[in-house]
Amino acid sequence: MFNNILIVCIGNICRSPSAEYLLKQKLGNKPQIVVHSAGLGALVDKPVDPTAATLLSEHGIDCSAHAARQLTRDMLVNADLILAMESRHIKGINDLAPQVGGKTFLLGKWSKGQEVPDPYKKSREAFDHVYNLLDQFTDDWVKYL
Template structure:
């Protein structure tokens, strides 16, 4: 059973906070599983991208409190499960903390395992597509949490 899940992307303002908040929403109040997110090149202190925030809001999830934070070795080590958006992210995380290699996976591992593309600075349809991929991926992990 995973107690501490960490979701990783690059900036920590689109994909990883969306996944973090979707996990928290699915797990519900009182869950013993904690979910957080961080970025490999985080836009530290920034909130969620406006389009990602709007999509979450449209699905009844408030992401306004999120602030991007930088990934570091201590975050990786304290996580039981690290879920990354792209294969390159998995590699970056395992280079940062080689001892964590057995607990780092793609978020969409149980689906097609192709990774989740970055919608940053793209149109709303790109964000909608990514939201759907993330939502389906989060759902695929729920039976393991």
């Protein structure tokens, strides 16, 4: 059972918090399942990027409580499942905590290992594309959770 799901990207202001809030919504905010996110190079305490927040809001998701967090070894060790946006993030995770390799996967694992590109400082279209990927990939994971 996956009771502690950690989603990882770099800054923890675009992709990972968007995936976190999407997955929480899809799981029905079950209190026994903790879904949280962090960044390998987090912009600590920053809110969700305004464009990502707008997209979430347009889909009825409130992410106003988010504050970016730096990924720690303890977060990784305590997670039951770790989902990363890119292969290089998995490398960074494994460098920080090699013992978590067996529970670390790409968010796009069920879609041929597709990665989620970083939309930071890019156009609304880039954020739309990323949102659609996150929506699809979180749907894919819900089937297994």
